[in-house]
Structures are given as structure tokens and as C-alpha cells.
Amino acid sequence: xxxxxxxxxxTKRFPGVLANDAISFAVQPGEIHxxxxxxxxxxSTLVKIIYGVLQADSGxxxxxxxxxxxxxxREARALGIGMVFQHFSLFEAMTVLExxxxxxxxxxxxxxxxxxxxxxxxxxxLALDPHRDVHTLSVGERQRIxxxxxxxxxxxxxxxxxxxxxxxxQEVEELFKxxxxxxxxxxxxxxxxxxxxxIKALCDRATIMRGGRVVATCDPAKETARSMAEMMIGGxxxxxxxxxxxxxxxxxxxxxxxxxxxxxPFGTSLNxxxxxxxxxxxxxxxxxxxxxxxELLAALSGEQRRGMRGRIVIDGRDITDTxxxxxxxxxxxxxxxxxxxxxxxxxxxxxxxxxxSARTRKALAAKGLLRRSAAREFASSVISAFSVKATGARGMxxxxxxxxxxxxxxxxxxxxxxxxxxxxxxxxxxxAGAASFIRQAMVDLxxxxxxxxxxxxxxxxxxxLSDRIAVINEGHLSAAMDIATVSIEELGLLMGGVxxxxxxxxxxxxxxxxxxGA
Amino acid sequence: xxxxxxxRREPSTLMVFASPAIAVVTTLVVGAALFTLLGYDGIGAxxxxxxxxxxxxxxxxxxxxxxxxxxxxxxxLSIGFRANVWxxxxxxxxxxxxxxxxxxxxxxxxxSGYWILxxxxxxxxxxxxxxxxxxxxxxxxxxxxxxxxxxxLNYVALQLLYYLTRGPWKDxxxxxxxxxxxxxxxxxxxxxVPGTLIHLGVPIAGVLALVIWFLVVRTxxxxxxxxxxxxxxxxxxxxxxxxxxxxxxxLIGGGLAGLAGVLEAAGPFGQMTPGFPxxxxxxxxxxxxxxxxxxxxxLMAALVLALTYVGGESAQTAIRLPSAAxxxxxxxxxxxxxxxxxxxxxxxxxxxxxxxxxxxxxxxTRNTERAA
Numbered sequence: 001x002x003x004x005x006x007x008x009x010x011t012k013r014f015p016g017v018l019a020n021d022a023i024s025f026a027v028q029p030g031e032i033h034x035x036x037x038x039x040x041x042x043x044s045t046l047v048k049i050i051y052g053v054l055q056a057d058s059g060x061x062x063x064x065x066x067x068x069x070x071x072x073x074r075e076a077r078a079l080g081i082g083m084v085f086q087h088f089s090l091f092e093a094m095t096v097l098e099x100x101x102x103x104x105x106x107x108x109x110x111x112x113x114x115x116x117x118x119x120x121x122x123x124x125x126l127a128l129d130p131h132r133d134v135h136t137l138s139v140g141e142r143q144r145i146x147x148x149x150x151x152x153x154x155x156x157x158x159x160x161x162x163x164x165x166x167x168x169x170q171e172v173e174e175l176f177k178x179x180x181x182x183x184x185x186x187x188x189x190x191x192x193x194x195x196x197x198x199i200k201a202l203c204d205r206a207t208i209m210r211g212g213r214v215v216a217t218c219d220p221a222k223e224t225a226r227s228m229a230e231m232m233i234g235g236x237x238x239x240x241x242x243x244x245x246x247x248x249x250x251x252x253x254x255x256x257x258x259x260x261x262x263x264x265p266f267g268t269s270l271n272x273x274x275x276x277x278x279x280x281x282x283x284x285x286x287x288x289x290x291x292x293x294x295e296l297l298a299a300l301s302g303e304q305r306r307g308m309r310g311r312i313v314i315d316g317r318d319i320t321d322t323x324x325x326x327x328x329x330x331x332x333x334x335x336x337x338x339x340x341x342x343x344x345x346x347x348x349x350x351x352x353x354x355x356x357s358a359r360t361r362k363a364l365a366a367k368g369l370l371r372r373s374a375a376r377e378f379a380s381s382v383i384s385a386f387s388v389k390a391t392g393a394r395g396m397x398x399x400x401x402x403x404x405x406x407x408x409x410x411x412x413x414x415x416x417x418x419x420x421x422x423x424x425x426x427x428x429x430x431x432a433g434a435a436s437f438i439r440q441a442m443v444d445l446x447x448x449x450x451x452x453x454x455x456x457x458x459x460x461x462x463x464x465l466s467d468r469i470a471v472i473n474e475g476h477l478s479a480a481m482d483i484a485t486v487s488i489e490e491l492g493l494l495m496g497g498v499x500x501x502x503x504x505x506x507x508x509x510x511x512x513x514x515x516x517g518a
Numbered sequence: 519x520x521x522x523x524x525x526r527r528e529p530s531t532l533m534v535f536a537s538p539a540i541a542v543v544t545t546l547v548v549g550a551a552l553f554t555l556l557g558y559d560g561i562g563a564x565x566x567x568x569x570x571x572x573x574x575x576x577x578x579x580x581x582x583x584x585x586x587x588x589x590x591x592x593x594x595l596s597i598g599f600r601a602n603v604w605x606x607x608x609x610x611x612x613x614x615x616x617x618x619x620x621x622x623x624x625x626x627x628x629x630s631g632y633w634i635l636x637x638x639x640x641x642x643x644x645x646x647x648x649x650x651x652x653x654x655x656x657x658x659x660x661x662x663x664x665x666x667x668x669x670x671l672n673y674v675a676l677q678l679l680y681y682l683t684r685g686p687w688k689d690x691x692x693x694x695x696x697x698x699x700x701x702x703x704x705x706x707x708x709x710x711v712p713g714t715l716i717h718l719g720v721p722i723a724g725v726l727a728l729v730i731w732f733l734v735v736r737t738x739x740x741x742x743x744x745x746x747x748x749x750x751x752x753x754x755x756x757x758x759x760x761x762x763x764x765x766x767x768x769l770i771g772g773g774l775a776g777l778a779g780v781l782e783a784a785g786p787f788g789q790m791t792p793g794f795p796x797x798x799x800x801x802x803x804x805x806x807x808x809x810x811x812x813x814x815x816x817l818m819a820a821l822v823l824a825l826t827y828v829g830g831e832s833a834q835t836a837i838r839l840p841s842a843a844x845x846x847x848x849x850x851x852x853x854x855x856x857x858x859x860x861x862x863x864x865x866x867x868x869x870x871x872x873x874x875x876x877x878x879x880x881x882x883t884r885n886t887e888r889a890a
Contacts, residue, residue, distance in 0.1 A: 303754045324757035334755075341749040348748065355741060356756040365738045372736075399528070 002065040004029045004157055004188040005050070005081075010059035012045055019045040021212040022059070027157065032179060032189045034199040034220060037209035038232055038431045039402065043192050046209070047159055050190070051083045052076040064156070074105055082155030084146045086162040092135040092266060096145050099134055103149045120151050124178045135266055138497075139288055140171035147178065157188045164198055166289045166457065169492035176202050194232070196225035197460075210234050233432045240440050240464065248467065249279030252451040253332075253420040258310035260299045262475070268292040270299060273310070273477045275470060277420065277451040282442065284466030285455040285477070288495050292475040293455050294337065297424050300453070301334035302327045315419055329360050331419030335409055335426060337455075339402065343409045346398030350390060351379040353397050354412055361416040378415075386411030386441070403434030410438050414445050421445060424455040439465060459491065473497050523864040533862040538808050538815075541855035542822060548854075549847050553839070562837050567829030567847065577828055579714045583786060584827045586723040587612075587778035589820035591802035593723075593730045594774025596811040598767030600734065601743040602750070605768055607653060607668025608775040609799025610675035611646040615776025616783040617679060618645025620698060620790040623705045623783075624687060634704045639780050646776015647769050649675065654768035658761040664768070676795065683792050697791040707785035719781040723820075726774070727813040734813070739766060775799060796827075797845070804852045823848065 003026035012020040019042045027033040037043045048054040050061065052070035061068050063079050070076045076083075090099050097114055101107040108116070117130050128144045137145075143163065150158055160179070164172045179189055179202065191203055199206055200220045208216045208231045216231045230236060254276040262269040270292050277283040287293055298304035300312065302324040312320050314330050322330070336342045344353045354375045359365040364375045379393035386407045390400055397405060406426065413421060423442065427435035442465060446452050455472075456462050462469055469486060471478040471494035478494050546564050554560030571577040591608045598605045605611075619642035626634045652671060656662035684696040692699070707717040734740035745753040746763045754760070778798065783790055805823050809815030830844035 301755070302757075323759075324755070328757065336751075336755060338751070342751040342755055345745055345749045345752045348744070352741070356745065356752060359738070360757075365741075368738050370736055370738060370741055 001028065003027060003062070004031070004064060005190075006062040007046075007050075008060040008062070010046065010049060010056045010061070012042075012049060012054065012056050018212050020049070020056070023209075023212075023214055025207045025214060025217060027188045027190055029156070029188055030183050030186045031205060032183050032191055032203045034203035034206035035190055035192045035209065036194065036196075036199060036206050036228065036232060038194060039429050040431065041209040041232075042212040043209055044161070047083070047161060047190070047192060050076070051081060051159060077105065077153050077155075080154070080156035081159065082150030082153055082157070083159040084143065084150055084161065084163060086165065088142050088146055090134045090142055090145060093133065095131050095133055096128060096137075097130040099145055100130075100149050100152070104152070116152060117148055120148050124151070124181060126178065127174075138171075139166040139290065140168065140174070143167070143175070151182075155187060157190065158182065159190045159192070161192045162194075163191075164193065164195060168288055168495040169459070169488055170496055172198065196220075196228050199228070200225060208232055229432060235433075240436065240443055248281045249449060251276050251278050252315055253277040253453070254311070254313040255300065256311040256313075258296075258299060258308070258312065260295060260304065260309075261307045262292075262295060263304075268295050268475045270295050271475045273472075273475075275477060275480055277453055279449045279451055280446050281467045282446050282452045282454055282465050283480070284462040284469035284483070285453065285472050286459060286462050286469060286491055286495060287455075287457065287472035289457055291473050293424060293457075293472060295475070296472065296477075297334060297336055297422055297455060300422055301332065301336075325360055328357070328416075332422070333357070333413040333416055333418035333420070334422040335413055335424065337424040337428060339405050339409060340398070344397045344405060346396065348397060349379075349394050350383065350388075350397055350400075350408060351375040351393040353408075354379040354382065354393075358412055358416050379412075382408060382411040382415055385415065387437070401431075403430040406430050407434050407437060410441060414441055417448075418445075418450055420451045420453070422453045422455070425457065426454070427456075427458070427461060459488065463488075471495055521866050521868060523860065524867045526863055526865055529862050530865070533858075534810060537858035537861060538810065538819070538855060540858040540861075541808065541851055544854040544858070545847060545850045549850060552846070553843065558839060559837050563833055563839050563843065566833040566836055566839075567844070568825055569829075570832070571825055571828045579711075579716050580828045581821060581824045582720045583715050583717065584824035585817075585820040586717075586719040587782055587798050588802050588805050588823055589723040589817050590719070590726060590778040590781075591775045591798055592805035592809065592816045592820060593726050593813060594771040595802055596806045596809070596813070596816060597730065597734070597740075597743055597770045599747075599806055600811055601746040601763050601767050603657075603764050603767035603771075604665045605650065605653070605668050605771040606665050606803065607650065607671050607799070608771060608802055609795060609797065610668070610672035611649045611772040611775035612779040612782075612799045613672075613675040613679050613795050614649040615642040615646035615779030616787075616790060616794055617675075617682060617779075618642050618776065619780030619783050620682075620687070623701050624698065626705070627699065627702065630702075630704050632704070635707070635784065638705060638784055639777065642776045642780025642783075643773045644776070646772040646774070646779060648772075649776070650768040650772020654765050657764050657768075664764070672799070679790070679794060680792055683790055687790065689789075698789045700789045701784060705784060706788055707781060715786070717781070717785040719778075719785055722777075722781070724817070727817050731813040743767065775802075801827075801848055804848055804855075807852065808855055823851075 006026040008024050010020050010023040023046055035043050045054065049056045050070065052072045052075050061070060068079055070079065097117065100117060101113055107113060114130055121128055126144050126148065128141055134142065163175060167175065183189055193199055203220050206218050206220045206228065207214055208218065208228065210232060215234065220228065256274050258270060258273040260270040268291060273296065275283065295304065299308055302322065311318060314332055317330055319327050319330050340346050345356065351372065352375065355364045355370060358378060362378050364371050364378060376393040382388065383390055383393065388408045388411065389404045400408065410426060426438050426442070430438065442452055454462065454465060463483065466483050468480045469483055470480045471491055473495060474497060546568060550560040550564045552560065553563045571581060591612060595605055595608055619638040622638045622641040649671065653664045653667040656667050657664045683698060687698045689697060689699045707719060709717050710721055734744065742753065742758045742763055743766065745756060745758060783794065787794060801823050805816055805819045808822065809819035826844050826847050833839040833843065834841055
């Protein structure tokens, strides 16, 4: 049988990096093929070459046995290649149907398009109302728009780029059903991910990339998640130490009935959020992206206090009415999700970035003047303690890789010995080595008696690190649950917006469809 | 040959310094061509405006006197521009600063004492600040775009100037000319080099450059400005408040524009007249950017733009260039600077050669791969 697509010696060089170094592999018709690798391994570059966004410097692509020149995404679609990107390109204020029409090269008449869309929705059992406005949809539903868009072109090869990073466990199951059905009809799927358990559950074969090269091809069913991870990073994974047998002390951080109105037009309002975290405890907050995580972090750190109600107490001190600097002085540190431009200024040196958040607790400024040598010293100590790969305290934050900058930011906050550390997505887009280092650092900080609030979309990370966990959905925080007794199904339902245990599981997707028609 | 822009991996430090030079040279070349096409002696105009004053020692003092207010205003504006606070109202703040100083001068006309000049200067600074406070209030309270509000206030300041010099402040013995009385010796800026035009404002501009440099590089307030300009989210994360940044930027910008105004009034003018505003407030925007918002760069840029004022005057008389020509040259300079700044983040590559290189290197890489 001819392979659906075969890559031969694909090479792509960017100034200073060899992003793809003679990549060769093939995907068979009807095969679900995983492309696995860390950030920076060259997956995105390769996929962009296949989809015609980038051109290879050398090498050859054969599609259904014929040599193919993919000069643009339009040519790729004409060949029968569809792609669902990680970041959706949707207009919030328009309907599903309008968005689908906008994404097509030659959209048919409206009524005909709607009929086609409904046929695709029916034949793949996708729950989606074509007339809903996009801003009312969940992330899973938005992804379905992109999938429908791709399926309308009747692709022979569908590329899925990190499709599950924003989905609840139930939505992931739904997606997998669709993909399996597609594959059984002969469509090949190139599935890009670094989530190993999913790849084991879904994929027939996996190509593993590291440093721009293919390092292995394997059958995921026959491998363990750990063995694939080790192929991916090219070394042994370190276990997190000191996770078990932690002792939890007295309450250090209390949030009572916190409510904050959302920023118009699409911001999430926080609604009556209460929780407390004790010394030595890691309190996990799970949830699908965009359910109020950023708003919660901004309200707790003091960056957004407009219209805030409720009470925030740290070590018995009420800090509700203090700003960012006052809260830092009281012992609150925070690490927002976005490194570049939020937790750090890319265009400034690491020493200046130390001044940004550590100037009060580490006395890096006095009487209105910067203490630049003290800042350099502190930055250097962070660099060495957190093994940050950087040219030194004078190096620009923007010149660091994602993982190294995240290690620096985490180190900067942790070395201020905070009473309470708030962290959002600490290992987002970070290589596995840096991620395990960061997780270990959080565990160590908790062991030293700090209270940690960990906001993450990565359930595996939350389950591995937290002592208790709660779920945030549309600005509401669920009751906290003990990590030892909680089930993934329960978390998934809460993430999908089903509150209380009595409702049937099927209520979640059904709610979405009936809304408009009824 | 097809020229194409390609993103650099890092901003080029060389280009940060080279682009102002490229802008000046391009302005000279294009300016010469433009005025030749318009039927003037283009090359002569460029020589007259940009070269001749440099070789005439008598004009050097003119340069310094024109550069001083430009530098002062630009130094103040650069603080705001670093923080993305776009104060376009320096012209109005300059006028109001001059008017405030004149007001003190008229009140103390009959008096004598060393305190009078400092009182005028203080009034000038406060006047500029007060006028800049209007857009600051509008911005922080009602989110009114400061570009529009500060720009429109320039015209209000002009009308205020016309009203005062033609009305209540008109010199009763001035043959009905719309201007105030001449200031007394106590109210006039002393010369620092006797026998020249060089007044106290020139060394003040130099000292201010040092002060602003210190403020930007060494103080928390300056740090705050820079962070706000580069990453507003990070500034909030760092505990800095936006409204405070806007206020600091507007007050420093307005204060220095006001200072420049009162020094001009008490120096070269020696009175207040409707001809007081000469566009320094607008030209200073070009100075700030040509000087890369850096205090010492601004001093250099102020001298370059002062050339256009000094040379422009002689070009008008010598080769009958229209007075608008100076504005054309100044605008071209900003235009080409902004264009040349593309080269800081991008470089020009020749597409055809790049492609042929790629083709020729292809077999080579294949071979090495096989060898490996």
C-alpha cells in the first residue's frame, strides 16, 4: 500500500538553528500517527512545511505516491491536507456558520453550507449549533468549529496540533471518538502532542523528534509513558522527591467570598470565591483555560482590584485593601502564566527584571534609587541556584529560552522566601527537564513552610503536586477536594461546568446544544 | 535582484545608532533633489541650511541658543515617550510657561532684586506643568487619548497668547504693537559668555541632560517609566500604577517645556510677542526620536535640528527658499528616521541571490548528511 504522505530528508534551517535535520517518515492511509517531541524539537516547523506555511530548504514530500510541491496552505488544502491549529482563529462576535464560511477558500451559498455543516456534524456526532455566537461557546465547542472547517474539505490527511491542551477529560474522549471514526474511513491523522498517555490511548504509531531530528519510531501501545518521555528528552527522568509525607501546618492564606467583575466585553467575573491554604500545602486549582484563572491571579496578586469585594488574609493580616507592593511586603509572591511581558520584561536585563518584583523584599531599591549592584548579585544568585542558562545578570530576559526564563522567574519569586506563592501554569511551554526542576522547587518551597496556590490546566501536574484541589469554572470555584480521594471523572465534570454530583454526566454537552434551538 | 526584508534574530545595536545618521543623510539627498525639482537651487539649499552654519564660527552661538530650548523640551518629552505617554502638547506648554514667566515679570516690573528671575523661572515651570496636567487628568480620569487632548490644547494656548499680548498685557507705550514691555535687567537671563548671545539656558540644558539621564537609569521612577513603555502588564505586575506614570510623564514634560518657554521669553525675546511660538514644541518631538530618547543623543539631535532653524533663516534670504522649507526638511528627517528604524529589527536581503545560494548549497548538505 502506498503511504498517504511520505517525507524524505526534509531539512529547514533558520538563522542560527537547524530546525529540521533530514526528517524522514511516512503516514499510512487510515493511520493515527503521533508526532512527539518537546518544545523546540522541530514539530511545529515540520508541520508548517507539510501544510505549506513554510518551504523546506531541501527534501521531498510525496502525497499518495506523487511528489508534491506544497507552496501554500491553499495548495495543501487542494491536495487534501487539513489542519486544526492549537490557537483558533475565530471571530468572537460572529456565529459558527459565519466563521466557517470565512475560513473557506470558496464558500458555497449560505443554505447549502449549512446543510453541509449539519451533515458533517451528524455523521461525526459533533454537538454544535451552527447559529450560536462564538463568544458563548466553550473551548471544546470552538475546537469543533475548526474541525468542521477542516472536514468540509474532505481531507485525506488531518493535522491536529496539540488539540487537547485546552479540553476537559470528557471533551478529550469525544474528540478521540471523532478522530477514530475519521481514521476508520481512511483519513490519516498526524497528531502532535507531548501528552504521552493520550498518545498511548489513541495512536497507532509514533515518531519521536528531538533537537530537529527523528530519534525513534515506536508503537505507543508497547511503550510506557516513561520510556517515551525518556526518548523525547534523551535522558532519564528524575522523580520528584519529598512529595509524600508532607506535614501541613497552620493556615497562612485565606480568601473569603472574593468577587471581581470581569473586564468587558469577554472577561470572566469571579464569583464568591473562598479557600484557604496552610503552611506546607500545595493547593491546586484546575480548570479549562478562560474560566477566570487569570482574573483570579490578578485579583489575588493585587494587579486588578477594581470593583473587588471579599477578604484576603495572609498570616492573619488583612491585605484586601493593599496593592501589589504592599502584598509583596506581606509575603505574597506571584508568577503569572505569561512570562514574556507579564512576569518579565524581555527587553530588560535579568538584573533589572529582579528589581521588577524583588525590590521591596530584597531591598534592591532604596530612597527612590535603584541598587544596581545588589540587583546583579541577587540575579546571579537566582541564576546559579536555579541553574538558569544565561550569559549572566546582564543578559537580556528576552534572549533566554522559555524554560530558562521560567526557571529564572520562579527562582526570583521563590528566593524571596514568600509566605504564599501564587503560580499559574508554571510548566506551560517548558521543556521536560526545566519542568521537573520547577516542580521540585515548588515542592521544596512548600516543605520549607510556605503555602502554594497552583493554578494549572495540566491535570497530571496538579494530581502529582497538590494536596487538595478545587476546580474553577466560569468564575466559580468548587469546594476543595482531597487529592487522595478525588477522581478524574469528577474533576472533568466540574471543569465542564456540571456542579453538584447528582446531575447525570451527559448533561454537560447537552446543555450546549439545546440553548439556542429551545 | 529582488530586495526583501528579513527579520533579525535580535535587534541590531549598530542600526540603533546608524539609523539617525542614515535619516539625516537621506534627508539631505532627497531634500536637495526635491528642491531642485521645484526649481530652486537644491544643492545650494542643503549647503546653506546644513553645512554653511557649521563653518561660520559666528553662527555657532546661534546654534547653541536654538538648541537649548529644543533639548530641554525633548528631554522632558523623552521621559513620557519611553513610557508610551504621548505628550504632543509641548508647544502649548512652552507658550504657557513663557506666559506665566511674563506674568511674574509684569507684576514685578517696578521692583528690583535677584529673586525676580528665579521667581519667573519657577512660574514658567509651574505654568507648563499646570497646562500638561489638563491632558493628564483627562487621561487618568476619563481615558481620553492624551495625543488628541494635548495637541488641541496647543491652539488654546496660542489664542491665550494672542489675547494677552493684544489686550491686557499690551505695552501702553508700544505704538499699539501687540507686545508687552521689554523686561528689565532683573528680569533678563544673564549671558554666560560675555559679548555673545549665549545665555544661561545653554548650560542649564546640559545639566538637565545629566539629571534626566540619572532619573531614567538610576531611579525607581525612571525604571517605572521604562517598564511601562516596554511591557505595561509587567509594570502592573511590578506594582507600578499607570496613573502615576502618566502624571510623572506629563508633569516632567510640561515642566521642562514651560522652563524652555520662560527662558526664551527672559532670554532671546526679552518680552512677550505673538511671534513667541516658533514650533520648538513640535520640533522637539523630532529631536527626542532622532536622539533615540537618550539624554546625550538628544543634545546631539538638538544641535542638528537647530541647524535647520539657523540655516533656514539664511537660506530664505540668500536663495529665496520659502520659509516652509525648514518644516519640510524637519518632517523628512522624522519620516526617514522612522523608516530607517525598520532596519533595527529587519535586514535587507537580496531574494534572488538568497535563493540561488540555497539551490547551490542543497547538494552539499545532502552529501554531508549521507556522510554523517
